[in-house]
Amino acid sequence: MKGISETYIGRWMGDVLRIFNLELRNILNDGGVMIIFVVAGFLYPILYNFVYKNGILEETPIAVVDDAACSDSRRMIREMDATREMDIAWRCTDIEEAKTLLQQRKVNGIVYFPSDFGDRLAAKETATFSIYADMSSFLYYKNLLMGSEFVMLNEINRIKIERLSLEGLTDQEADASVHTVRYEDVNPYNRAFSYSIFLISAILMLIIQQVMFYGMGMSVGTMREENRSFATLPDILTGKGVGRVIIGRGAVYWLIFMVIGIYVCCIVPSMFGFPQRGRFQDILLLLALFVTVCIFFSMTWTTLVTRRESAFLLFLFMSPVCVFLTGFSWPTTAFPGFWKLFSYLFPSTFGCQAFINLNTAGAPLQVVAPQIRALCIQGVVYYILACAAVYVENFVYRKSRFRPVPPA
Numbered sequence: 417m418k419g420i421s422e423t424y425i426g427r428w429m430g431d432v433l434r435i436f437n438l439e440l441r442n443i444l445n446d447g448g449v450m451i452i453f454v455v456a457g458f459l460y461p462i463l464y465n466f467v468y469k470n471g472i473l474e475e476t477p478i479a480v481v482d483d484a485a486c487s488d489s490r491r492m493i494r495e496m497d498a499t500r501e502m503d504i505a506w507r508c509t510d511i512e513e514a515k516t517l518l519q520q521r522k523v524n525g526i527v528y529f530p531s532d533f534g535d536r537l538a539a540k541e542t543a544t545f546s547i548y549a550d551m552s553s554f555l556y557y558k559n560l561l562m563g564s565e566f567v568m569l570n571e572i573n574r575i576k577i578e579r580l581s582l583e584g585l586t587d588q589e590a591d592a593s594v595h596t597v598r599y600e601d602v603n604p605y606n607r608a609f610s611y612s613i614f615l616i617s618a619i620l621m622l623i624i625q626q627v628m629f630y631g632m633g634m635s636v637g638t639m640r641e642e643n644r645s646f647a648t649l650p651d652i653l654t655g656k657g658v659g660r661v662i663i664g665r666g667a668v669y670w671l672i673f674m675v676i677g678i679y680v681c682c683i684v685p686s687m688f689g690f691p692q693r694g695r696f697q698d699i700l701l702l703l704a705l706f707v708t709v710c711i712f713f714s715m716t717w718t719t720l721v722t723r724r725e726s727a728f729l730l731f732l733f734m735s736p737v738c739v740f741l742t743g744f745s746w747p748t749t750a751f752p753g754f755w756k757l758f759s760y761l762f763p764s765t766f767g768c769q770a771f772i773n774l775n776t777a778g779a780p781l782q783v784v785a786p787q788i789r790a791l792c793i794q795g796v797v798y799y800i801l802a803c804a805a806v807y808v809e810n811f812v813y814r815k816s817r818f819r820p821v822p823p824a
Contacts, residue, residue, distance in 0.1 A: 428660055435664025442635055443668065448724065452631045457676040461623055461684045465616060473555040476563075477505035479514040479523040486534030492545075492567055496527065501563035514548075524550040525560040537575065613690055617776050618744035620680050621767045625710045626735060628673055632714045637724040658806040662799065666711040673710070677703045681771065693778025702774060702784070706767040709791050712798035713763050719805040742768035766790040 443449050478496070482489050497504040505523055508514040514526045526548040536543040547564050549557040681703055685692050740746065741759035748756065759765040770787035773779040781788070 431660045432664040432667070435661060436667050439635075439665045439668045442639075443631075443672075446635060446638060448638075449631045449634050452627060452634060453672060453676070456623070456627045456630065457673075458679060460627070461620060461680050462687070464619060464623075465684065465688045473553075473559055474500050475503040476501060476525065476556055476559040477523045478502050478525045478527055478560065479506040479508050479517050480504050481508045481511050481514050481526065481528045483531040484529040484533035488534050488537055488543075488571075489529040489545075492529075492571055493527075495567045495570065496563055499563040499566060501559035501566075518548070518550060521550075524553075524556040527560075527564065540579070613776070615744070616685075616688075616690065617772045618739060618742045618768045620684065621706065621771045622735070622738055622742070622764045623680055624673060624677050624707065625713070625738070625762070625764045625767070627676070628669060628707075628710050629714045629718065632669065633718045633721045634724050636718045637721045640722055641724065658803045661806050662712070662715065662802050666708075666715070669711050669714075670707055673707045674704065677707055681775070685775070691776050693776065694774035698774055698781050699771070701781070702767070702770050702788070705788065705791050705795070706763060706770075709763040709767075709795040709798060712795060712802045715802040716798050716805055719809060738762050738764050741765050744768065744772065760790075760794075763791060763794055766794070 443453075480493055480496075482493065493504060496502045502525075506514070506517055508517070511526070511528060514523070514528070517523045518526060526546075528546040528548070530544065530546075533543050533545060545564075547560055549560045551557055678700070681699055682692075682696065684690075741751075741755065741762065742765055743751075743759075748759070751759070766787040770784040770791075773784050773787075774781075
């Protein structure tokens with residue numbers, strides 16, 4: 417009777433363990449890869465959170481140019497000044513003075529009322545006012561837009577009620593006609609409209625994907641620069657096959673990034689006081705699946721890496737694209753067809769959506785079932801592609817390795 421080490425399963429497991437040890441030694445002996453994993457994996461989430469620590473900006477200084485000089489424009493200016501988002505710091509005589517203040521960074525935005533603003537309202541025509549934001553920070557634009565929109569919507573309702581009253585309706589009837597359906601705006605997940613909570617929840621899962629790709633890409637690039645291949649089994653191993661290469665190498669990254677993932681998704685939000693409404697076991701299950709898919713994803717696409725620095729050139733410019741493809745700032749239902757299909761290439765698209773729903777909104781796993789299924793499909797597809805990539809790499813490497821050298 418054969419011992420377990422002499423069976424096919426025994427040889428397969430032995431090969432996986434040897435590949436695991438070989439890949440682990442390659443990572444530990446590569447200073448660049450270790451820097452990527454330690455600095456980017458552990459320090460980058462903290463640095464990113466410190467940058468957006470003050471995610472709530474209040475009383476943004478604004479310059480107002482009121483060429484209308486009417487009761488309607490003055491009332492709207494008072495209401496804007498009363499909002500939490502805006503502070504009317506300067507009242508300018510013309511737009512050029514306001515531009516000068518904006519260039520000198522004394523204000524972060526301009527509100528302009530044209531001279532015909534009051535006349536158009538009196539004539540029951542559409543009146544407009546303009547806002548100009550300092551785009552050096554998204555928070556300035558957000559405050560200026562939100563504050564002015566709150567005031568504008570309130571002013572629209574007031575004008576409707578006023579016009580209905582002039583037509584003979586009582587104040588109660590006019591108010592009921594304008595507010596046919598009463599509603600209350602409740603934002604349970606981000607009450608203060610914090611930009612950091614809004615953004616960081618999507619960024620955290622993306623960090624795992626990006627760091628893994630960079631680290632694995634650097635390792636593959638190093639091997640190719642040294643005329644070695646990540647896909648071949650050393651001669652001392654008894655078995656052959658691509659499956660054990662994928663599993664052996666992937667197990668190393670899985671263990672490393674499960675530690676990084678728990679730190680990024682559980683410890684970092686706690687350090688900065690972000691909402692954590694999801695159950696730990698649900699987030700851990702999502703994290704295990706997401707890390708697995710990211711491993712197969714990285715193994716597939718790092719086959720295109722030929723040098724150490726190629727990983728950064730290949731994927732760095734895709735980071736902002738991947739962030740927006742998660743749908744955290746724009747609903748995915750409004751994506752053009754091409755970009756919606758393109759977003760399916762990245763595990764972060766579904767991983768970030770599921771993490772936001774679980775951790776920020778406190779949803780159960782049933783709610784994120786579509787994202788879980790999508791990640792499972794991605795995992796199967798990228799595992800097949802990773803095996804194909806390893807097979808082709810192994811074939812090309814062995815063919816070039818044993819190619820006869822022509823005589824001199």
